[in-house]
Amino acid sequence: MATGIPKNNWNGIKPLPNGCTGTGGGKTDVHVVYEGKKDEQEIFETKPAQCRLLWSKRCETTEPNRLYFGDNLAVLAALAKAPQVRGQVRLVYIDPPYATRSVFQSRKQTDAYVDLLEGAHYLEFLRERLILLRELLADDGSIYVHLDDKMAFIVKAVMDEVFGRANFRNWITRKKCNPKNYTRNVYGNVSDFILFYTKTADYVWHRPVDAWTEQRACKEYSYAEPGTGRRFKKVPVHAPGVRNGETGKPWRGKNPPPGKHWQYPPKTLDAMDARGEIFWSSNGNPRRKIYLDSSAGVPIQDIWLDFRDAHNQNIKISGYPTEKNSSLISRIIEASSDRGDLVLDCFAGSGTTMAVASHLGRRWIGVDNSVEAIQTTLRRFAKGLEPMGDFVNKEEPGEAEASIEATLPLFDTPTPLRVEGPDIAQHTPITALGLFAQEPYQGELDAVVDQWKDWIGPPVSVREKSAAYSVKRNSKKLLAKRSPRIVAKATRSLAAVPLR
Numbered sequence: 296m297a298t299g300i301p302k303n304n305w306n307g308i309k310p311l312p313n314g315c316t317g318t319g320g321g322k323t324d325v326h327v328v329y330e331g332k333k334d335e336q337e338i339f340e341t342k343p344a345q346c347r348l349l350w351s352k353r354c355e356t357t358e359p360n361r362l363y364f365g366d367n368l369a370v371l372a373a374l375a376k377a378p379q380v381r382g383q384v385r386l387v388y389i390d391p392p393y394a395t396r397s398v399f400q401s402r403k404q405t406d407a408y409v410d411l412l413e414g415a416h417y418l419e420f421l422r423e424r425l426i427l428l429r430e431l432l433a434d435d436g437s438i439y440v441h442l443d444d445k446m447a448f449i450v451k452a453v454m455d456e457v458f459g460r461a462n463f464r465n466w467i468t469r470k471k472c473n474p475k476n477y478t479r480n481v482y483g484n485v486s487d488f489i490l491f492y493t494k495t496a497d498y499v500w501h502r503p504v505d506a507w508t509e510q511r512a513c514k515e516y517s518y519a520e521p522g523t524g525r526r527f528k529k530v531p532v533h534a535p536g537v538r539n540g541e542t543g544k545p546w547r548g549k550n551p552p553p554g555k556h557w558q559y560p561p562k563t564l565d566a567m568d569a570r571g572e573i574f575w576s577s578n579g580n581p582r583r584k585i586y587l588d589s590s591a592g593v594p595i596q597d598i599w600l601d602f603r604d605a606h607n608q609n610i611k612i613s614g615y616p617t618e619k620n621s622s623l624i625s626r627i628i629e630a631s632s633d634r635g636d637l638v639l640d641c642f643a644g645s646g647t648t649m650a651v652a653s654h655l656g657r658r659w660i661g662v663d664n665s666v667e668a669i670q671t672t673l674r675r676f677a678k679g680l681e682p683m684g685d686f687v688n689k690e691e692p693g694e695a696e697a698s699i700e701a702t703l704p705l706f707d708t709p710t711p712l713r714v715e716g717p718d719i720a721q722h723t724p725i726t727a728l729g730l731f732a733q734e735p736y737q738g739e740l741d742a743v744v745d746q747w748k749d750w751i752g753p754p755v756s757v758r759e760k761s762a763a764y765s766v767k768r769n770s771k772k773l774l775a776k777r778s779p780r781i782v783a784k785a786t787r788s789l790a791a792v793p794l795r
């Protein structure tokens with residue numbers, strides 16, 4: 296495999312004028328130009344949403360778990376003014392509309408959301424939100440944007456502008472479904488994409504790995520150390536590029552191979568050798584030993600084959616259109632956040648991100664402007680998911696056959712699939728949250744909130760509990776009179792304070 300050597304000249308000729316590195320920052324930056332592109336300042340001046348508290352159950356450890364019903368631009372603008380959120384979000388995952396010119400219906404055939412913006416309108420819609428999301432991110436925070444092939448390319452260019460080309464980390468390709476039985480003369484479209492950026496170079500990162508299988512470990516770590524029996528593999532101890540310093544000089548009388556330098560200075564190499572970490576070949580060439588027992592597993596690469604969205608009748612889903620695989624979201628949350636961190640999804644849909652965040656001990660904020668999305672999320676929080684077959688069975692006869700996704704695969708890779716998200720294996724209701732609606736609220740969620748209350752019972756906040764307790768100590772009769780006022784006061788005070 297050819298490896299390039301980082302350089303900024305060739306035979307002494309610089310391809311770029313002085314001061315231009317071509318790696319972001321400076322005169323070589325690429326800008327996306329389109330009609331209607333706003334100045335960042337104009338976006339910062341977005342009118343913040345006024346929000347009404349519809350329901351809440353407080354819990355110190357999950358504060359501020361919040362689900363907002365409203366337009367995410369105005370809600371993000373409001374969050375950008377809340378010191379508990381601005382600069383505090385460790386991870387953003389968003390799965391926005393993809394510019395498909397479609398209306399999406401749930402499995403119950405209810406309209407869930409529309410995706411009608413196109414071209415520059417779409418791009419600016421997303422850019423406005425990305426700019427506000429950047430303000431909400433912590434300095435060591437990350438953002439993942441899930442898209443398909445319609446807009447991913449141009450959104451990447453916009454994200455380079457918003458977050459800086461140097462903060463681009465990965466373009467992840469996901470296999471989203473089984474092979475399709477296309478009649479068009481094109482290759483089957485089974486992939487979508489996740490763009491991963493960080494706010495700065497110093498970010499939370501827990502490298503995800505696949506556990507070793509016996510077979511794979513033996514193949515890759517094919518040597519056993521005499522004496523200890525530890526399995527190891529051999530890797531070069533040199534790297535590309537010539538150096539004039541000590542790593543370019545002979546070590547133990549041996550020069551680095553032509554065009555290379557030693558990876559470590561002689562002192563470090565000596566120490567490694569003394570620890571038995573250098574393998575000497577029969578003709579006296581050094582190699583570095585990498586031990587199997589110091590490897591947590593096979594590092595995950597940027598093609599993800601094992602997270603298809605729901606594809607058979609037994610997989611549990613919410614029934615919301617374009618709902619994402621919970622295990623996919625788990626990987627992202629575990630890689631780019633810690634327990635207790637704040638995770639945000641402002642295209643929340645069926646609440647996949649929030650449900651997984653809760654189960655992984657993260658706090659969260661979700662936003663969606665669809666009644667169907669909020670209802671689905673609350674149902675999922677209260678009752679969990681249902682096998683996909685249950686939705687299919689409720690359809691009219693013949694409808695299930697229309698989708699090849701609902702049938703068995705034609706061909707498939709042997710990759711084991713991760714379909715059991717943490718919330719699927721064992722459902723634990725999620726009830727510690729605040730539900731907010733953007734003003735002017737016109738009662739769109741009244742029925743949904745009533746249903747939610749039926750599912751989980753009335754909220755009991757810590758404050759109400761202690762108020763009720765102290766009143767109870769005085770007199771049960773008094774409690775009956777005062778309790779509604781105490782509850783109303785507690786609710787009012789929560790609504791008045793933007794967060795916390």
Ligand SMILES: C[S@@+](CC[C@H](N)C(=O)[O-])C[C@H]1O[C@@H](n2cnc3c(N)ncnc32)[C@H](O)[C@@H]1O
Pocket residue numbers: 365366367368390391392407408409615616617618619620641642643644645646647648662663664665668
């Ligand atoms: C692709 S779906 C997200 C699905 C989600 N990842 C899941 O697993 O269920 C996109 C969501 O964005 C929401 N949405 C679109 N425009 C919005 C806006 N301006 N404000 C808030 N939500 C919006 C839609 O209602 C829809 O639920």
